Structures are given as C-alpha cells and as structure tokens.
Amino acid sequence: MVISPELRALAEYMAGEFNNQAQALADPVWYVHLHLWHRPVPFNLFPEPSLILFAEQANIVNLNQPYRPRFIQLRSSLNPEFPLEAQYYMPQNISQVQGAGQDPERLQHLTPEDLKLLPGCTLNITYQVLSPNHYRFKAIPPKDQICCFSYQNKTYQVELGFEATQDEFFSYDKGIDPTTGKPLWGAMLGPFQFQKQSCFASLLPNDL
Known part of the structure; x- marks a missing residue:
C-alpha cells in the first residue's frame, strides 16, 4: 500500500492548530x-506506509496544561467500503510528549516502543469529493467495537x-x-466544532 492522494489530503486537513471559539461563545453551557x-x-514509525499525528488539547484558560495526549496513525485500508482508517x-511515557502541541521538538526522537497500541481504538474512514482535490472525511468506529485503555490503574472507555x-x-x-x-464527557450534544487557526501540513514527511 502507498500514500494515496486521499490519505495525504486527510493528514494535511488534520495537521494544524484548532479552536472552537465560535461554538463555545454561542453555547457556553455545553461546549468548553x-x-x-x-x-x-516527521517520520513513519511503522512498516506500512502511514502518516502519524500527535494530538492533545487544552482549555483556553490553561493552555500550559494540555491533556488527552494520543497518537493517530492514518493509513490505507484493504476494505473497499472504508478505504482509509x-x-x-x-x-508510553506521557511526560515525554506532553506539551508537544506547542513544542514539537518533543516528537523528534520517538521510537515505535514509545507508542502503546490501543486495541479496539480504530476508526473506519470514508470520504466525499466536494470538488477536484477537495474532500470531506468521516471517521466512525466499527460496529460493536469498544475502545478502552488503562491509565494509573484505572480503565477508561472512549467512543471516537x-x-x-x-x-x-x-x-x-x-x-x-x-x-x-452512558456518555460522561465530550460531544454529548453533538460534535465539538473546531476551526483551523494554523496549518502544519508542510511538516508532514514526503518520502516514506
């Protein structure tokens, strides 16, 4: 498998800095x-061609306290119904990468051993062509899949x-x-609607 134009477009769309200011101002009760x-x-950690993003977020009043650090591996799929996933x-060590959203140097020395696979935390991705070279991507979990992970001896379940x-x-x-x-936090009344403020697409690796 190779990096298809659609896979690269997805990574380029996602790579960036976002906020949901407009949504939070319109509905502050439900949206922080x-x-x-x-x-x-900036490099691939896996044998198959893929593009990897480090994700974290922070409350606007505590930007120096980011949370929910995770890595997202974007790759092609052999499933014709869901061509991407x-x-x-x-x-493995949260303190090693925490804050990398604002300090990307923290990502320069990653190895595959620094990432812990989350079984059951995979999304199937489809796309709609809006116009030539412009897409809308949608990612949903497979039916009956349960995404769980353990942190500090406690098990958490997430619907992605x-x-x-x-x-x-x-x-x-x-x-x-x-x-x-039942949902406990997050997009309980609909999605968090983030607008891109800065684009990091130029930082994606070109040769894999």
Missing part, C-alpha cells in the same frame, strides 16, 4: 472553549469519531461509563 493540536510526527495509540475538511475538524469523542454505557 478548547484549543486542539494535531502535530505531524485511523489507529489510535497512547504514549470525527469529520474533517480543509478548514474544519469536528470531534465526536465521548467518554463512556463502562458500566452503564
């Missing part, structure tokens, strides 16, 4: 004003999902109570 970073990892990973265009990123991520299956 967040800053979101998707920083390209996203696989999520946790950092997103949509991406050239200028917007909509996050459907929700924390789920593993006992009741």
Whole structure:
C-alpha cells in the first residue's frame, strides 16, 4: 500500500492548530472553549506506509496544561467500503510528549516502543469529493467495537469519531461509563466544532 492522494489530503486537513471559539461563545453551557493540536510526527514509525499525528488539547484558560495526549496513525485500508482508517495509540511515557502541541521538538526522537497500541481504538474512514482535490472525511468506529485503555490503574472507555475538511475538524469523542454505557464527557450534544487557526501540513514527511 502507498500514500494515496486521499490519505495525504486527510493528514494535511488534520495537521494544524484548532479552536472552537465560535461554538463555545454561542453555547457556553455545553461546549468548553478548547484549543486542539494535531502535530505531524516527521517520520513513519511503522512498516506500512502511514502518516502519524500527535494530538492533545487544552482549555483556553490553561493552555500550559494540555491533556488527552494520543497518537493517530492514518493509513490505507484493504476494505473497499472504508478505504482509509485511523489507529489510535497512547504514549508510553506521557511526560515525554506532553506539551508537544506547542513544542514539537518533543516528537523528534520517538521510537515505535514509545507508542502503546490501543486495541479496539480504530476508526473506519470514508470520504466525499466536494470538488477536484477537495474532500470531506468521516471517521466512525466499527460496529460493536469498544475502545478502552488503562491509565494509573484505572480503565477508561472512549467512543471516537470525527469529520474533517480543509478548514474544519469536528470531534465526536465521548467518554463512556463502562458500566452503564452512558456518555460522561465530550460531544454529548453533538460534535465539538473546531476551526483551523494554523496549518502544519508542510511538516508532514514526503518520502516514506
């Protein structure tokens, strides 16, 4: 498999700095004003061709305290119904990469051992062609898949999902109570609607 034009477009759309200021001002009860970073990892850590983003976010009033660090591996799929997919990973050492959204030097010395695979945390991705070389991507979890991870001896369940265009990123991520299956935090009334403020597409690797 190779890096298809659609896969590169998805990575370029996602690579950037975002915020949901307009949404937070319009509906502050349900939507916190967040800053979101998707920083390209400037090299591939996996045998198959893929593009990797480091993601974290922060409340606008505490930009120096980012949280939810994760890695997103974007790759092609052999499933003709879902030609692309996203696989999520946790950092093995959170302190090693925390803050890399604003300080990308923290990503320069990563190895495959620095990433922890999250089984069940994969998204199937489809796309709609809006015009030549312009797309709308939609990522959804496979049916009956459960995304869980452990942190500090506690198990967390997350329902992932997103949509991406050239200028917007909509996050459907929700924390789920593993006992009741009810959402606890996140996009409980609809997606967080992020607008791109800065583009990091030029930092994506070209030769894989």
